[in-house]
Structure formats: structure tokens, C-alpha cells
């Protein structure tokens with residue numbers, strides 16, 4: 001085969017990554033299918049990865065037509081193959097129902113780690129994560145890199161707290177964190193929570209007009225609106241670029257890098273095993289950072305760096321990426337980024353250093369707010 005081959009050109013930007021999070025019965029599957037039809041248009045092709053024993057198929061024909069692939073095993077690597085198959089088959093929209101199984105399902109990331117820990121002599125899961133985390137990262141890369149629009153559903157972890165209302169103890173439902181790795185929401189452009197009345201609350205988006213929107217029985221119209229917005233090629237509203245934030249950011253990052261390396265003075269990079277060293281080398285990230293042409297690209301590179309193993313050198317890469325990113329970010333971008341960073345569990349391996357970056361982003365925002373003469377108040 002010739003080493004040159006043509007592939008179908010696609011507008012890489014005109015794809016949406018939508019996450020629907022909710023408890024059982026909230027309408028994740030149903031709404032995902034309706035939104036998918038709106039995005040695909042009447043004649044577009046929809047693929048569904050179903051990990052819930054054919055639960056999507058009960059809506060075939062009534063809600064819309066689609067092709068389905070049922071997965072009995074939920075290893076992240078199996079998802080990757082399924083996503084790549086949908087990509088290669090040229091579907092317009094891919095619905096992943098549900099992405100939670102890649103985490104907590106049969107042979108999902110958690111089970112793989114548990115099994116590996118049981119097999120190991122030490123019985124601890126630390127080493128097992130070293131093998132499973134790259135598989136999970138590959139799943140995220142497959143979603144982010146897929147040429148189809150992707151709508152992923154995730155189950156919500158629901159918790160109750162007891163609140164005192166007029167002297168009475170009343171249970172109140174709190175937190176709708178997705179059953180997935182902490183910070184998974186960060187990878188999606190639109191994140192929406194579904195409630196038991198089938199209302200969709202858009203909790204995160206860069207699309208003007210729908211942030212915070214509550215949409216009852218979301219459907220084709222919502223999908224079509226998102227599709228139209230993407231096709232217009234309109235970027236999120238851009239305020240004045242944050243040029244002056246860059247110096248502040250550089251300075252803070254310098255300080256953090258310095259402190260972190262000092263604190264880990266005995267952790268010589270050369271002592272690390274070979275594969276880890278290669279992955280940790282800052283040069284690994286340089287082409288990605290330099291190749292990124294806009295804020296959206298840089299933000300996905302930042303996500304990748306944050307998901308890479310923790311090391312003093314990772315700060316170098318975070319610094320380069322964050323400073324490039326601030327150079328082309330709007331106030332809205334930075335505000336959204338600060339919100340995203342707040343989602344991430346700072347104690348998780350990939351979350352280390354995120355708290356520091358969060359501070360820097362909010363610092364940069366504070367500088368901007370000050371320049372704009374607004375009170376220095378940064379929403380978290």
C-alpha cells in the first residue's frame with residue numbers, strides 16, 4: 001500500500017462532545033437519542049454503543065432509527081475499539097450509553113485495578129493504576145479525537161444529607177457527580193444534569209445562550225441548535241485577550257515549579273524507569289503545545305498533561321501550556337477553565353498540581369477584572 005492515502009476531510013471543530021449525567025430513569029438514553037437526531041439531521045446516521053443490555057434498542061424506531069453495538073465487557077480498551085469502529089464507519093453521531101461502565105462496569109477500570117491488586121503480592125492497587133490509567137486515558141483520547149459528534153451518558157452518584165428545615169430533619173439530595181473518574185466532565189464541551197422529571201440543566205458549556213439553561217424533555221431542537229452553532233463556525237464570544245495576565249501567570253508558575261522541585265529534591269528524574277521518563281519529558285508535550293492553534297486545542301493539551309503521571313517535570317509542561325493558553329484566552333474562557341478545574345479531585349494522581357494551576361487562572365482573572373475596573377471577585 002502506498003504510504004499516501006486520502007481520508008475524508010472533516011471540520012475538526014464542528015463536533016460536539018456532550019455529557020448527560022443523571023440517575024436511573026432521568027432520561028439519559030431517551031434524550032441522548034433525540035439530541036443525536038437533532039444533531040445528525042433527518043438523514044444523518046447515528047451509532048449507539050449500548051452497555052446496558054439493549055436498553056437503547058427499546059427506543060429504536062419510536063424515538064429514532066440508529067445502529068447499535070452492544071458491549072458485554074466494559075474494559076476501557078473495548079470502548080476504544082468500539083469508538084474507533086464508529087469513527088471508521090463514518091457515523092454522524094455516536095451515543096455512548098453508558099460511559100460509566102468503563103469505570104465501574106464488568107472489567108471496567110475499577111474492576112481491572114481490583115483484580116490486579118488481588119493478584120499482586122502486596123495487594124495494593126497503586127501499581128495496578130499504572131497499567132489501567134493509560135487505558136483510561138486512551139479512552140478519553142478516542143472520545144476527544146472521534147470524528148463523530150459524541151454524546152456520552154453517565155450515571156450520577158447521588159447522596160443525601162439531612163437538613164434542618166423549620167426544626168425538622170429533611171433529607172436533601174446533593175451532588176450529581178458522574179460515576180466516572182473525577183474530572184471526566186472536563187473533557188466535554190457541554191455537560192448537563194438530568195433530573196427525574198426529565199429536565200436537563202446545562203451545567204457547563206461554552207455555547208452562548210445555553211449556560212445554566214433548564215430544558216424540559218430535551219430533544220431534536222436542542223441537538224439542532226448545537227449543530228447550527230457548530231456549523232456556523234462561531235467561536236465562543238471573545239473578550240479582550242488576556243495578554244497582561246501572562247506575566248502574572250508566568251511568575252506564579254515559576255514560583256510553584258521552584259517550590260515543587262525543591263520539595264522533591266531527592267526525586268531524580270534519572271532514577272525513574274525508562275517508559276515513565278519518556279512520557280514525563282517536557283519535550284513530549286512541546287510539539288502538541290506548539291502545534292495548537294487556538295484556545296480549544298490548548299485546552300485539550302492541558303487536559304492531557306494533567307492526566308499524565310505526576311512529576312516535577314510535568315510542571316514545566318503545564319507552565320508552557322498554561323502560558324500559551326492564557327495568551328489566547330478570553331475572560332469567558334478563563335472563567336470556564338476555573339470552573340472546570342474546581343471539578344477535579346486534587347488528591348487524585350492526575351489532579352496533582354491542578355490546585356496550583358487553578359490559583360494561577362484565578363489570579364490571572366483577578367488581574368483582568370482589576371484592569372476592567374470591576375471588583376476582584378472570582379467565581380469558583
Ligand SMILES: Nc1ncnc2c1ncn2[C@@H]1O[C@H](COP(=O)(O)OP(=O)(O)OP(=O)(O)O)[C@@H](O)[C@H]1O
Nearest residue numbers: 023024025026027028029030031055198217218219
Ligand atoms: N427527553 C425526553 N423527552 C420525552 N420523554 C423523555 C425524555 N427523557 C426521558 N423521557 C421519558 O423517561 C423515560 C426514561 O428515560 P430513559 O430510559 O432515557 O432513562 P435513563 O436515564 O436512561 O435510565 P437508566 O439509567 O435506567 O438507563 C423514557 O422512557 C421516556 O418516557
Ligand SMILES: [Mg+2]
Nearest residue numbers: 028029052055
Ligand atoms: Mg438508559
